Amino acid sequence: MLDLTRFQDAFAAALAGKDDALIPWWDDAEAGAAGLSVYRNTVAKGCADALVANFPSVAQVTGEAWLAAAAVRFAADHPPARASLLDYGQGFPDWLAQFPPAADMPFLQGLAALDLAWTAAHLAADALSLDAAAFERLDGEAFAATVADLHPSARIAAFDDGLARLWSSLRSAETAPEALELDDAASAVLILRPGLEIEIHHLSPGGFAFLDACRQGQPLAQAAGLALAAEPGLALAPLFATLIAAGAFVRLRPSSD
Known part of the structure; x- marks a missing residue:
């Protein structure tokens, strides 16, 4: 041997x-x-x-x-x-x-x-996403002391230009590469596989800041504050509903864990 x-x-x-x-x-x-x-x-x-x-x-x-x-x-x-x-x-x-x-x-x-x-994201572990009911039980105090863990497949990225939009268009193969352009507007993306298929979600600056804070284990209230700081005037309720519907979260836990 x-x-x-x-x-x-x-x-x-x-x-x-x-x-x-x-x-x-x-x-x-x-x-x-x-x-x-x-x-x-x-x-x-x-x-x-x-x-x-x-x-x-x-x-x-x-x-x-x-x-x-x-x-x-x-x-x-x-x-x-x-x-x-x-x-x-x-x-x-x-x-x-x-x-x-x-x-x-x-x-x-x-x-x-x-x-x-x-x-x-494609190779990440499978996991069941939380539905809206899991969050409806959170009152204001709990919202400030609870962390929402992201789905194991969740990957987020942000760029100072339109690279995330360009990449998404290339992956969709709906437009010939030579017809695509890289613009100057900032872009961010969430790559997620809540089921069998990869899903690509474009994020606003506040949406990215919120998910980035969750990824770092920060409580929901703090994540919301960072989202508003990144994007003043952001409507948090629709953002939260969109992320829950997308299957972005898998566990709620106390921030002291």
């Missing part, structure tokens, strides 16, 4: 570029190197295909060939940490920000981060 483990470790190192790692197991170094290149190409292709699949909005903007070529470069420095590639690419958004060929497309980092959030 020890020899098998050593071979597996050496093989993984060789796939990552350390050719000498397998020399103790090669009878013919030239033939071994040729065979290894086949495995390397297979691994590179698998990683590239996974990244193209996991970052569809980026692929729509850059084209699949561009993204596949970038993915091979990324995979060389960031090989998969586990066998499953369902969520491969955790460091890809930040890597894109430093990738010279993407320098004239700085918005790619945000698109990639939202694609990653979509995948995280």
Whole structure:
């Protein structure tokens, strides 16, 4: 078993570029190197295909060939940490920000981060969302001392420009990418899977502030105050009703927990 483990470790190192790692197991170094290149190409292709699949909005903007070529470069420095590639690419958004060929497309980092959030929501644990009745029992005192935990799939993000709207349009595939534009108005989004399907909800500044406070474990009254500070005049009751109907919350608990 020890020899098998050593071979597996050496093989993984060789796939990552350390050719000498397998020399103790090669009878013919030239033939071994040729065979290894086949495995390397297979691994590179698998990683590239996974990244193209996991970052569809980026692929729509850059084209699949561009993204596949970038993915091979990324995979060389960031090989998969586990066998499953369902969520491969955790460091890809930040890597894109430093990738010279993407320098004239700085918005790619945000698109990639939202694609990653979509995948995280898709793979998150199932949970039953709270209905309105769970909140109707809260009086003013309880509202100030109760935390509403977000659904395990909930992911939120905000941007100073219209990136969230652009991403949502790309994911919906209703409009050709070349017809889409990135405007200057701030945008925010909630990505949620209360049932079987991912749902994308656009948020106002106050809506984002409210959910962000809930995500941090702040009581509902404090979250409401932060929402009003971010968006004076916000109608809290309709916002709250919309979020409950969307299935954004799964548990109410005392803020002292």
